[in-house]
Amino acid sequence: MLTLYHAPMSRSVRVRWLLEELGLPHYIETYSLPELKRAEYVAIHPMGKIPTLFDAGIVLYESGAIVQYLLERYGQGRLEPVGVRERARFLQWIHFSEATLMTPLSEIVMHKKVRKEKDRIPALIPDAERRAHSALALVDRALARSEWLVGEFSAADIMMGYPVALASIHGLVTEIYPNLQDYLRQCKARPAFRRSIAT
Numbered sequence: 001m002l003t004l005y006h007a008p009m010s011r012s013v014r015v016r017w018l019l020e021e022l023g024l025p026h027y028i029e030t031y032s033l034p035e036l037k038r039a040e041y042v043a044i045h046p047m048g049k050i051p052t053l054f055d056a057g058i059v060l061y062e063s064g065a066i067v068q069y070l071l072e073r074y075g076q077g078r079l080e081p082v083g084v085r086e087r088a089r090f091l092q093w094i095h096f097s098e099a100t101l102m103t104p105l106s107e108i109v110m111h112k113k114v115r116k117e118k119d120r121i122p123a124l125i126p127d128a129e130r131r132a133h134s135a136l137a138l139v140d141r142a143l144a145r146s147e148w149l150v151g152e153f154s155a156a157d158i159m160m161g162y163p164v165a166l167a168s169i170h171g172l173v174t175e176i177y178p179n180l181q182d183y184l185r186q187c188k189a190r191p192a193f194r195r196s197i198a199t
Contacts, residue, residue: 013196044059
């Protein structure tokens with residue numbers, strides 16, 4: 001049985017969402033963020049981060065790596081394109097979602113919410129918001145051509161849908177991004193997404 005170590009509204013939402021979309025039997029171990037620093041979880045993930053996936057003796061940490069692993073092992077061609085051009089765009093958006101969009105969003109979340117107030121650096125937030133807006137604008141332009149990032153709904157949308165939802169929670173997805181607003185509504189309408197954010 002696949003086991004996912006999960007925290008609500010963390011990057012593990014991506015993995016849970018994919019598991020739901022693929023209909024894969026799985027078990028969820030839910031942790032709060034403070035619980036991730038406990039010795040029992042650090043023994044599972046030495047950095048005390050989420051997600052972690054267990055699959056028959058295989059342990060994976062990174063959400064993007066887990067998504068690609070699940071597609072390769074269990075996807076049977078679902079939720080990923082096969083054409084060269086489509087595949088190139090698919091891989092671009094999977095990695096853009098984490099490397100480019102999530103980086104400034106993580107800084108915003110850390111310095112607005114997660115860290116203790118004495119450890120926050122508010123001066124970092126404006127630059128992080130500027131970089132987040134730059135990334136969001138690029139995604140918004142891409143969605144002007146199609147309702148999903150690569151034609152049909154794919155795992156690229158699972159990877160991107162999470163940071164777009166997070167950006168929305170922090171007030172960054174406004175009317176200046178009409179395509180992103182539509183995109184987020186479509187993501188939220190998917191039953192698998194709704195199950196992935198259930199506690």
